[in-house]
Amino acid sequence: MPSYTFYPDADPETTSVDGRCAASTSLTDDFATLRARNGATQVSSGATATIGITATSTTDVYSTLSRGIAVFDTSSITDSDTVDSGTFSLQATSKGTGMSQEVAITIGVTASNTALAASDFQTNTSTTRFADTDISIASINTAGSYNDWTLNAAGVANINKSGVSKFSFRMSCDVNNVAPTWVSSAAPFVNFVTADAAGGTSTAPKLVVETTAAAGSTFTPKIIMM
Amino acid sequence: MLTDFKFWYIKRDDKGKILEAAIRFYEGEITTALEDGIEVTRYRRTAKLDPKTEAHINEKRAFRKDANGNDVALYYPSDFGEITTEDELAVFLKGELAKDVKREPVETLKITRDA
Numbered sequence: 184m185p186s187y188t189f190y191p192d193a194d195p196e197t198t199s200v201d202g203r204c205a206a207s208t209s210l211t212d213d214f215a216t217l218r219a220r221n222g223a224t225q226v227s228s229g230a231t232a233t234i235g236i237t238a239t240s241t242t243d244v245y246s247t248l249s250r251g252i253a254v255f256d257t258s259s260i261t262d263s264d265t266v267d268s269g270t271f272s273l274q275a276t277s278k279g280t281g282m283s284q285e286v287a288i289t290i291g292v293t294a295s296n297t298a299l300a301a302s303d304f305q306t307n308t309s310t311t312r313f314a315d316t317d318i319s320i321a322s323i324n325t326a327g328s329y330n331d332w333t334l335n336a337a338g339v340a341n342i343n344k345s346g347v348s349k350f351s352f353r354m355s356c357d358v359n360n361v362a363p364t365w366v367s368s369a370a371p372f373v374n375f376v377t378a379d380a381a382g383g384t385s386t387a388p389k390l391v392v393e394t395t396a397a398a399g400s401t402f403t404p405k406i407i408m409m
Numbered sequence: 410m411l412t413d414f415k416f417w418y419i420k421r422d423d424k425g426k427i428l429e430a431a432i433r434f435y436e437g438e439i440t441t442a443l444e445d446g447i448e449v450t451r452y453r454r455t456a457k458l459d460p461k462t463e464a465h466i467n468e469k470r471a472f473r474k475d476a477n478g479n480d481v482a483l484y485y486p487s488d489f490g491e492i493t494t495e496d497e498l499a500v501f502l503k504g505e506l507a508k509d510v511k512r513e514p515v516e517t518l519k520i521t522r523d524a
Contacts, residue, residue, distance in 0.1 A: 228453070
């Protein structure tokens with residue numbers, strides 16, 4: 184039952200990418216309008232990807248929403264093997280709580296497999312979770328350990344044995360498509376480590392995939408005594 | 410010029426022993442650039458090394474093509490011994506980096522941010 188641990192490609196990317204996209208910070212809107220905005224910025228070569236939402240001092244008005252994306256080249260999984268389970272993991276360097284936000288995992292959607300565009304912000308609006316349990320920002324580890332999300336059936340089905348697998352990590356209010364309970368100037372966020380962080384030992388986003396080899400793919404010698 | 414490596418994937422058996430590791434090698438330098446509006450000085454990769462033309466990677470090496478058809482160097486227990494963790498693999502790969510006569514291995518750097 185081999186397992187594979189995958190990491191996104193670091194900049195300069197040739198097969199996959201990670202980073203974040205965000206809506207403009209120069210506008211302020213109600214939650215629904217903010218969530219439906221076109222993206223304004225992207226970062227795919229920074230050492231961290233920040234996701235979060237920022238409330239203004241005006242009731243139920245927000246100025247910022249950002250979404251994280253991680254793409255993995257999972258083409259090395261043997262085609263005939265069955266993908267049994269998956270775990271998506273991120274390391275974080277810092278965080279800020281507020282408005283009871285959690286981090287949820289959904290499908291990632293990008294125009295390119297090797298670069299992010301600001302317009303990828305508006306294509307990452309799925310409300311279908313790929314992990315049934317979100318992690319509250321208060322519980323996010325920022326001390327050098329991975330934060331793990333166990334993929335559900337939909338998340339496992341997203342693992343592509345013949346190409347890339349894309350995931351997004353977002354605020355729970357964004358995935359729920361329900362405005363958070365507004366708190367004046369609250370700005371919950373998490374800075375997650377990307378594949379572009381320095382250092383050979385990886386702290387990058389990772390996808391661990393457990394597989395089962397196809398029946399008959401492993402030769403078992405037998406001796407028949409006559 | 411500096412150099413480092415990144416993992417593409419690591420394959421393990423059901424006991425956690427690493428069976429195969431696909432590794433990409435890079436060159437880069439220390440640069441200063443704006444990140445989210447803040448000047449950050451750190452190591453940045455400028456190019457991915459072609460494993461088939463770099464002598465210290467190509468020697469007696471197997472390769473696998475990634476989803477875009479690029480060659481990636483593969484390493485096996487015959488290279489790194491019986492190991493289970495990324496940290497152990499990194500110790501071995503740092504030794505491989507040291508064989509590069511054209512570049513200096515980068516150490517883990519702390520990100521510095523100017524206020």
